[in-house]
Amino acid sequence: MKKWIVLTASIVLNIILGGIYAWSKLSPPLIENYHMSNANAGLVFGATIAIFTLTMIPSGTFVNKYGPRITAVIGAVFFAAGYTVAAMSGGSFAMIFAGVSILSGIGIGTAYVCPLTVGMKWFPDNKGLITGVAVAGFGGGAIVLSNLAKYLLVSQGWDILDVFKLIGFGFGGVAILAALLLSEPESAETGQTAAESEPKNLKAYLFDKTYLLLCLGIFAGTFAGLLVIGHLGNILKESGFSETNAALGISVFAIGNAAGRIFWGQVHDKLKTTLTVILSLMCMVLALIPLAFKLPTAVIMLDVAFIGMSFGACFVVYASSIVVHFGTEMFPRLYPICFLGYGVAGIVGSPVGGIIRDTTGSFTIGIFVSIAIVIAALTVITVSKKALNEPHA
Numbered sequence: 001m002k003k004w005i006v007l008t009a010s011i012v013l014n015i016i017l018g019g020i021y022a023w024s025k026l027s028p029p030l031i032e033n034y035h036m037s038n039a040n041a042g043l044v045f046g047a048t049i050a051i052f053t054l055t056m057i058p059s060g061t062f063v064n065k066y067g068p069r070i071t072a073v074i075g076a077v078f079f080a081a082g083y084t085v086a087a088m089s090g091g092s093f094a095m096i097f098a099g100v101s102i103l104s105g106i107g108i109g110t111a112y113v114c115p116l117t118v119g120m121k122w123f124p125d126n127k128g129l130i131t132g133v134a135v136a137g138f139g140g141g142a143i144v145l146s147n148l149a150k151y152l153l154v155s156q157g158w159d160i161l162d163v164f165k166l167i168g169f170g171f172g173g174v175a176i177l178a179a180l181l182l183s184e185p186e187s188a189e190t191g192q193t194a195a196e197s198e199p200k201n202l203k204a205y206l207f208d209k210t211y212l213l214l215c216l217g218i219f220a221g222t223f224a225g226l227l228v229i230g231h232l233g234n235i236l237k238e239s240g241f242s243e244t245n246a247a248l249g250i251s252v253f254a255i256g257n258a259a260g261r262i263f264w265g266q267v268h269d270k271l272k273t274t275l276t277v278i279l280s281l282m283c284m285v286l287a288l289i290p291l292a293f294k295l296p297t298a299v300i301m302l303d304v305a306f307i308g309m310s311f312g313a314c315f316v317v318y319a320s321s322i323v324v325h326f327g328t329e330m331f332p333r334l335y336p337i338c339f340l341g342y343g344v345a346g347i348v349g350s351p352v353g354g355i356i357r358d359t360t361g362s363f364t365i366g367i368f369v370s371i372a373i374v375i376a377a378l379t380v381i382t383v384s385k386k387a388l389n390e391p392h393a
Contacts, residue, residue, distance in 0.1 A: 002183075003122040007130070009181035010115030011137040013072060016175045017079065017108045018141025019167065020048055021257070024233040025146040025250050029153060029160035034091030038231070042354030044093075045230040047101035048108070049346025055109025056336040068114040072179035075111025079104045080172020087165035099164075111175070112138070113336075114182055121184050132265040135315045139261055139308075142229075142254035145171075150247035202333055210325055211334065213381050217277050218318045219341035220377030223349040224284055224370035225311030226342075228291065229253060230350030232304070235363045239294050249304050256308025264313035265320065273321040274385050280313035281378040285371055292367045314342070 027041040063071045082104030089095030115137075119130040145167070152158040152166070205211055228235065232253060236246040268276045287306040290299065318338060323331050353366040 003185070005181055006118055006122055006183060007133075009178040010119055010134055013076070013111060013175055013178040013182075014115050014134055014137035015141045015144055016171045016178070017075075017111055018138035019145035019171065020045070020052075020104070020108065021139070021142035021229055021254060022145035022149060022250060023048075024229060024231055025142075025149045025247055026160060026163065027231075028233055030091065030096070033160065036091070036093055036096075038234070038354035038357045039351060040093050040354070042230050042350040042352075044097055044101050046226065046346040046348070046350040047097065048105040049226060049350075050343040051102060051105030052109040052112065053336075053339050053343030053346070055106050056113055056339055059110045059113050060333070060336055062110070063113055063117055068118050068182045068184060069180060072111045072114040072182050073176060075107045075109070075114070076172060076175035076179045078107030078110060079175055080107070080168050082107060083164045083168035083172065085168075087161050087168055089161065089164075091161070111179065114179070118182050118184055131319065132262040132316055136258040136261045136312075139312055139315070140254055140258035142257070143251045146247055146250040146254065150244070154243060154247075202330075205326060205330060205334055206337065209384065211322075211338070213384055214277075214318050214321055214325075215338050215341045216377050217281060217341075217381055218314050218338060219345050220374045221281060221284055221311065221314040222342040223345035224288060224374050225307065225314065226345050226349040227353040227366055227370050228288070228307055229311070231353050231357065231363060231366075234357070235291065235367075236300070236304075238363060239300060241297065241300075245297060245301075249301060252301055252304045253308040253311075256305035257312040258308075260309030260312025261316050263309060265316040268317050268320045273317075273324055276313075276317050277321065278378065278382055278385070280310060280317055281374055281381070283313070284310040284374050285378065288367055288371045288374070292364050292371075 023041075023045040027036070027045070030036040031038060031041055059071060059075075082099045082102070085099030085103060086096045087099075089099065115134045116131060119134050123130040149163055152163055153160065229250075232250055233246045236249045237243070241249060264276065264280060267279070271279070283306070287303060287310050290303040291307065295303075319331075319335055322335050322338060326334055349370070352369065353363060356366040356369070357363050
């Protein structure tokens with residue numbers, strides 16, 4: 001019974017942390033009512049992703065030393081504090097950046113690794129499935145927050161700063177409670193830490209060709225996905241969507257993102273690394289193309305779900321590939337560093353989309369930039385695919 005409580009708490013915690021993907025629903029009121037530029041709105045989102053990924057590296061060591069419960073509670077407190085600061089900002093970009101990007105980014109990165117760690121230990125025979133479910137919860141967080149934000153901002157006339165306050169106190173409080181329920185099974189408790197049992201020659205792995213190709217793949221896929229999700233509400237409105245349909249589009253992306261994490265995990269189990277990486281990047285290219293054109297609402301909605309599924313692949317395919325090629329012992333050390341590709345994409349992708357929009361008056365060029373980057377990565381990986389064929393572990 002306890003493992004199901006832990007799993008439920010893990011999913012709840014990830015849903016709350018994953019609400020950052022609803023940023024494109026939260027940013028328009030800041031742009032319209034508090035005169036924040038598209039570039040700065042994109043920077044808040046991108047910096048949050050970057051800080052989140054950077055924080056994951058020391059967080060893994062912290063979990064090994066202090067356990068998932070304490071680590072997750074600390075992360076949840078930072079998350080709550082961040083949105084509380086944003087709520088008191090009066091619309092100031094500096095305070096919103098400090099609260100959402102820095103404090104909540106640290107909180108997300110600190111807590112993110114905890115549900116994954118405890119899930120694999122409670123369900124050792126279903127690691128792939130449990131990881132997929134856990135990260136799907138993170139990907140689905142935007143569904144909850146975007147719909148709640150739509151109701152509060154549009155139907156109830158709330159100010160965006162009041163929504164930040166609700167996230168800080170309400171969502172943050174639930175996150176703290178969920179974090180308190182995390183624990184490891186007794187059989188997982190040993191006197192030896194992961195750091196003591198893992199191989200020490202990390203540098204050799206970091207310059208391994210296979211590892212570098214995986215880092216390139218996660219950067220390209222997440223660059224495209226973050227550029228889109230960071231501005232999705234405004235992209236859809238430029239395509240003629242109503243406020244209601246634009247909010248629905250964010251939820252559709254989140255559903256695709258969550259479903260894609262489970263789907264691509266199963267694909268990887270069957271097709272392994274090389275074909276799965278190539279197929280996932282090809283799907284991203286095919287999904288991005290229709291978004292650059294004004295098509296019927298139903299077609300764009302289906303395409304948004306397709307983009308979400310392709311984006312979700314990045315959070316399962318590369319993690320699974322690292323385990324296959326380098327073994328479970330090296331995973332905690334190698335994956336957070338590979339995940340920095342996602343952080344770099346956060347710094348570059350969403351702000352670039354905003355800058356291009358501010359400069360040209362359209363997101364279309366930004367979408368084509370994303371397509372070019374994914375095609376470039378796909379070409380390099382396809383040409384070098386032999387490096388992905390043989391496990392190194």
